[in-house]
Amino acid sequence: MDFELKTLNRALVCTEKADALIVLVPEGFAGGGDALSALAALAIKSGDLELKPGKLLSAYRTPGIAAARVVLVGAGDASEKNIRTAVHAATGVLKSGNAQRALVCLNLLPALMPGSVRAAVMACAEATYAYTTTKSKPAAVKLQQAVVVVDGLVEVQSGFDKAIALAKGMDLAKEWANRPANHATPTLLADAAKELGKLRRIKTEVLGPKEIEKLGMGAFLSVAQGSAEPLRFIVLRYEGAARGEAPVVLIGKGITFDTGGISIKPAADMDEMKFDMCGAASVLGVFRALAELQPVINVVGLIPACENMPGDRAVKPGDVVTSLSGQTIEILNTDAEGRLVLCDALTYAASFKPRAVVDIATLTGACVVALGGVRSGLFSSNEALAESLARAGESSQDLCWRMPLDDDYAEGLKTNFADVANVAGRAGGAVTAAKFLQRFAADFAWAHLDIAGTAWKSGQAKGATGRPVPLLLDFLLAQVNAAPDEKASVKSKAAKTRAAVAKTRA
Ligand code: BES
Ligand code: MN
Ligand code: ZN
Helix, strand or coil: CEEEEEECCHHHHHHCCCCEEEEEECCCCCCCCCHHHHHHHHHHHCCCCCCCCCCEEEEECCCCCCCCEEEEEECCCCCHHHHHHHHHHHHHHHHCCCCCEEEEECCCCCCCCHHHHHHHHHHHHHHHCCCCCCCCCCCCCCCCEEEEEECCCCCCHHHHHHHHHHHHHHHHHHHHHHCCHHHCCHHHHHHHHHHHCCCCCEEEEEECHHHHHHHCCHHHHHHHCCCCCCCEEEEEEEECCCCCCCCEEEEECEEEEECCCCCCCCCCCHHHHHHHHHHHHHHHHHHHHHHHHCCCCEEEEEEEEEEECCCCCCCCCCEEEECCCCCEEEECCCCCCHHHHHHHHHHHHHHHCCCEEEEEECCCHHHHHHHCCCCEEEEECCHHHHHHHHHHHHHCCCCEEECCCCHHHHHHHCCCCCCEECCCCCCCHHHHHHHHHHCCCCCCCEEEEECCCCCEECHHHCEECCCCHHHHHHHHHHHHHCCHHHHHHHHHHHHHHHHHHHHHHC
């Protein structure tokens, strides 16, 4: 999808040639002298256009309007959420027709903000996205160009630029997440990361099995050992700030297929475990967006990528492995593999002396039970970091919800045979997984996003959502603008956590 931002007043919108004109009409719309406003006002008055978000009324060859098709759509109170709903519905209608170039007119909305434009662009991108890579005759989406029309450019240009970057990032994340596992192996994921390394200010480094063994990532290795596909450990760097600026580290779970291993999963819906690298895909998507926006910040992306397979070389329940941190782990369930690849990446992250570390993972079915597909699970013992992430979720309409991390949740991870077990009981599964990770994140400000419920949709609409790229991007961009003392507060809290953890260990 190609996007453009254009300034036109209402009269000029009527004369602008296009295949379609989508007009968002807010509650309380008062009308006006131009053909467009008159049409909207008449439709409301006659009771044929409801203004609830997403309610549609289509017209063809309307007198006084140059665009062939006109789609009037209710926009409710014109909140970002309602703009998204409205544009999504209207664009959906045009998908089946012959329109190639559509105007998305926001001129009738009151108090346009950068976020309004972003919401419109995101909805357009979302509604017209189509996965094609492994189809021999992909159904072509005709609609190819969307021109977002506003009254005044200056105020909303920043929102537009951000939206374009975000759309590119989300498209990349969806592409890799949607690919089946035989078209998205650890090696292919690493190749995608290398492609990103060609973009401005991005560097990519890829480690293979030998290097990972030498480093001592025994937990990561134990997951990968059952598969014929070699593991990859991907290190991405976006260098937008001075060398000495501490980076934010993003860690994405990159299990390119999760069979469960020896603790094998049931057959039903197992295909969806190709999505078990959505955390990794979101990291790739964020870097794509960073390349576009070039913000003044340093970001590191770490992706431990491998398959989780059963087999004669696979790790067995009861096996004890030594993680990069030195902590030994008893693998009681080989299906709790995400935490095993993440724990070594967390230890590795410390070497960057990070300002903050955020891991993103399709980690637990329990999180799907707890929060469904609406909000991602947010875990952090660092108040400032948790708040920043929650705020970014709100501002980007990519919501998350804070979950607890009381130490009592870690009781079930105790074992007689290693420092820690990789599973506790069934109860509170999303939290016990986070408690496991927390043991490896004592040396920095850390947060964990469990995206098991939000990263993809099942059923008819099966496919990746591109989440939480919007949340992560807003979080990073807010870090750029954060006052120095706000950054420092994250740091000092990290120091406090460190001290507290040292105390509990002693
Ligand atoms: N990738 C899964 C989590 C998952 C399951 C995400 C279903 C979305 C839908 C993860 O590796 C896993 O298998 N977790 C286990 C953990 C359990 C063995 C403690 C789970 O959630 O069942
Ligand atoms: Mn698993
Ligand atoms: Zn998994």
